[in-house]
Structure formats: C-alpha cells, structure tokens
Amino acid sequence: xxxxxxxxxxxxxxxxxxxxxxxxxxxxxxxxxxxxxxxxxxxxxxxxxxxxxxxxxxxxxxxxxxxxxxxxxxxxxxxxxxxxxxxxxxxxxxxxxxxxxxxxxxxxxxxxxxxxxxxxxxxxxxxxxxxxxxxxxxxxxxxxxxxxxxxxxxxxxxxxxxxxxxxxxxxxxxxxxxxxxxxxxxxxxxxxxxxxxxxxxxxxxxxxxxxxxxxxxxxxxxxxxxxxxxxxxxxxxxxxxxxxxxxxxxxxxxxxxxxxxxxxxxxx
Numbered sequence: 001x002x003x004x005x006x007x008x009x010x011x012x013x014x015x016x017x018x019x020x021x022x023x024x025x026x027x028x029x030x031x032x033x034x035x036x037x038x039x040x041x042x043x044x045x046x047x048x049x050x051x052x053x054x055x056x057x058x059x060x061x062x063x064x065x066x067x068x069x070x071x072x073x074x075x076x077x078x079x080x081x082x083x084x085x086x087x088x089x090x091x092x093x094x095x096x097x098x099x100x101x102x103x104x105x106x107x108x109x110x111x112x113x114x115x116x117x118x119x120x121x122x123x124x125x126x127x128x129x130x131x132x133x134x135x136x137x138x139x140x141x142x143x144x145x146x147x148x149x150x151x152x153x154x155x156x157x158x159x160x161x162x163x164x165x166x167x168x169x170x171x172x173x174x175x176x177x178x179x180x181x182x183x184x185x186x187x188x189x190x191x192x193x194x195x196x197x198x199x200x201x202x203x204x205x206x207x208x209x210x211x212x213x214x215x216x217x218x219x220x221x222x223x224x225x226x227x228x229x230x231x232x233x234x235x236x237x238x239x240x241x242x243x244x245x246x247x248x249x250x251x252x253x254x255x256x257x258x259x260x261x262x263x264x265x266x267x268x
Contacts, residue, residue, distance in 0.1 A: 029190075029192060030157070030158075030190055030191055030192035030243070031157050031192060031233070031237065031239040031240045031242075031243050032239065033239075033242070033243075035190060035243075036190065037189050037190040037248060037249075037251075037252035038188065038189055038190050039189070039252065039255050040185070040188070040189070040255060040256070040259045042093075042255075042258060042259055042262060043262070044093075044095055044262055045266050048095060048262070048265065048266065049265075050095060050096065050097055051096060051097070051123040051124070051261070051265045052096070052097040052098075052099065052120060052121055052122035052123045052124075053090055053096045053097070053098050053099070053122055053123070053124055053126065053261065054099045054101055054116075054117050054120055054122035054124065054125045054126070054225075055083050055086055055087045055090070055098060055099070055100055055101065055126050055128070056083055056100065056101025056102050056113060056125070056126070056127050056128070056219075057076070057078075057079030057080040057081075057082065057083035057084075057101075057102045057127075057128055058075065058076075058079045058127050058128055058129040058219075058229065059075050059076040059079060059129070060076035060079065060080060060102050060107055060108075061107055061108065061109050061110055062107050062109065064076070066079070066129070066130070067130065067131075067132035067235050068144070068148055068150060068235075069130065069132075069150065069235030069236060069241060070141050070150055070151060070152035070153075070235065070236050070237070070238050070241060071141065071142070071150065071238070071241055072141075072142050072143070072144050072148075072150040073235065073241070075129065075130050075132075075235060078130050078235070078244070079102075079128045079129060079130065080102060080103075082128050082232065082244070082250070083100060083101075083102065083128045084100065084103070085250050085254070086126075086128065086250075086253065086254055086257060087100045089250075089251075089254030089255075089257075089258070090254065090257070090258060090261075093258065095262075096261065097122070099116070099117075099120035099122055101113050101116055101117065101125075101127075110218050110219060113219070114218075114219075114222055114223060117223055117225070118224075122225060123225055123226075123265070124178060124225055124226045124227065124228075124261070124264070125219070125223050125225060125226070125227035125228070126182075126227075126228060126230060126257070127219050127227065127228070127229045127230070128230050128232055129229060129230065129231050129232065130231065130232055130233055130234070130235040131160065131194070131231040131232075131233065131234050131235065132234070132235055132236065133153075133155075133156040133194070133196075133234045133236065134153065134155075134156070134236075135153030135154065135155030135156055135236065136153070136155050137153055137154075137155060138151050138152065138153045139151070139152055139153075140152075141238070151236060152236055152237070152238050153236045153237065154237050154238060154239060155237075156194065156196055156234055156237070157192055157194070157233065157234050157237045157239065157240050158191075158192040158193050158194030158195065158209065158233070158234070159183070159186050159187075159191045159192065159193055159194060159209055159230065159231060159232060159233065160193070160194040160198075160209050160210075160211055160230075160231040161179045161180075161182050161183045161186075161209055161210050161211070161228055161229070161230055161231070162179075162202060162211050162212075162213050162217070162220060162228065162229040162230075162231065163175045163176055163178075163179040163205075163210065163211070163212060163213065163220060163227075163228050163229075164212070164213045164216075164217070164220035164221040164227075165212050165213075166216075166221040167221065171224070171226065174226040175220075175226045175227065175228065176205070176210075177226075177264060177267070178226045178228055178260075178264050179205070179207075179210045179228045180205070180207040180210055181260040181261075181263045181264045182228060182230065182256075182257065182260040183207050183208065183209040183210045184207065184260070185256040185257065185259045185260035185263070186209070186253070186256045186257075186260075187208065187209065188256070189252050189253075189255065189256040190252065191252070191253070191256070193208045193209030194209060194231070194234075195208050195209065197211075198211060200214065201213075201214060201215055202214055202215075213229075217229065232244065232253070
C-alpha cells in the first residue's frame with residue numbers, strides 16, 4: 001500500500017494559541033476567515049488501477065452562463081477555473097487518468113460533453129458548480145457593465161452534492177456511493193455542508209450535504225458512469241466567495257476529492 005502523509009494544515013493567521021499547546025484553543029468553522037482545514041493521510045492500495053476521472057466546470061454552454069454572484073462573478077468563469085485547478089491536483093499524484101470536459105474559451109453543449117465523456121472512457125464524472133441560494137437578508141454589492149445588479153446574502157452557506165437515482169439499481173447505487181464519499185471527505189476536511197434543504201427540487205439523503213435530484217438534470221441522469229454535481233459554495237455568500245479565492249481552500253478541496261475517489265474506487 002502506498003501512503004502519502006500530507007502536511008498538516010497550518011492554522012490561519014490570528015487564531016489564538018493556548019499557552020500549553022501549539023494547537024489552537026478554538027478553530028472557527030467554515031466559512032470564517034480563521035477556520036482551519038484538516039488534511040487526510042492518503043492510503044492507496046497496491047492494486048489501485050488508475051481509474052479515469054472526467055472533471056467539468058458547470059455551465060459555459062451556449063446561452064448558459066450560470067448565476068451572477070455577490071462579487072459580480074459569473075458561475076461559468078468560476079467553474080472553469082475551479083475544474084482546471086482540481087484536474088491539475090488530481091493529476092499530480094499520478095494515480096488517475098484525468099480528462100477536462102471544458103477548457104479555454106470553448107463552450108461545448110451538454111450533448112457534446114456526454115460524447116466527450118464516452119470518448120474519454122472515464123469511470124466517473126465530477127461536475128463543479130457554485131450555488132445560487134436565497135436568504136432572509138440581502139444587500140446590493142455592485143452592478144455589471146450590462147447593468148445587472150449583484151446581490152449578497154450570507155444566510156445559507158455550505159457544500160452540497162447532487163445525485164440522480166434514475167436508471168439501473170447498480171448505476172444509481174454507485175452514484176450514491178460516490179456522492180456520499182465526496183460529501184464525507186469534504187465535511188471531514190472542514191468544509192461546511194449545506195443542510196437547509198432544497199424543498200421540492202431535491203430530496204435529502206441520510207448523509208449530510210447529499211441530495212437526490214428531482215429536476216431530471218441531464219449530467220446526472222444521462223451518463224452511463226456514476227456522475228455527481230458538486231455545489232462548491234453559495235455564490236451569493238461573500239465569505240464563501242472569499243474562501244474560494246484562497247489557495248488553501250483549493251488545496252483542501254483537491255485533497256478531499258482525492259481521498260473520496262480513492263475510497264470509492266478501492267471498494268469497487
């Protein structure tokens with residue numbers, strides 16, 4: 001078994017230290033600036049078979065830019081950057097074959113992404129998004145060049161993982177296993193999970209942060225390999241947007257996804 005003991009996460013600046021220990025007395029939780037991540041020790045079985053992972057940034061299709069966040073950021077731009085960053089980190093250890101479903105200025109349609117997935121012979125699909133969740137308290141933060149208003153609410157932060165239960169029992173079960181592995185790894189790393197629920201859009205799963213799709217989203221129900229959609233954060237929450245601009249968040253996310261994929265494929 002190959003083991004990577006990844007460096008422990010340094011506490012962020014201004015976290016109080018106890019007099020008797022180098023450990024912080026109190027580590028605030030996600031998404032505060034003072035929160036600290038926890039990094040896993042990655043254990044890769046000797047017979048790990050270099051599975052294929054298809055990573056794609058959500059939206060970025062013709063006429064589909066996604067949400068407009070509190071810093072007037074477009075979802076398609078965030079997901080393109082975040083998916084490229086995740087793909088780079090997954091490639092780094094050399095234990096996955098990684099394919100990016102959207103790169104550069106290309107705007108592939110969803111059917112073309114599915115064809116790309118088939119050609120890649122990937123074993124799973126991870127699609128990254130930012131969410132657009134409502135809240136009780138809102139305030140205007142800016143305006144785009146086209147005159148669109150940008151709004152902020154900090155009432156519903158957190159990660160959610162969406163999955164479909166359509167199709168064969170085997171495929172639906174594998175999707176759910178993957179979603180639960182990802183949600184668990186992200187929670188263990190220190191990411192907050194979104195637990196307020198989506199009403200009639202998605203059903204809550206027993207694993208916090210996992211939701212079963214009731215909208216019939218194409219990229220969840222159409223792939224013939226397990227596919228999940230990761231809502232990395234609420235684009236209207238200024239704290240989460242700031243955290244996702246930090247290297248330590250991208251690093252923790254990449255490590256957690258790596259851990260989840262090792263866990264998932266090691267049980268196949």
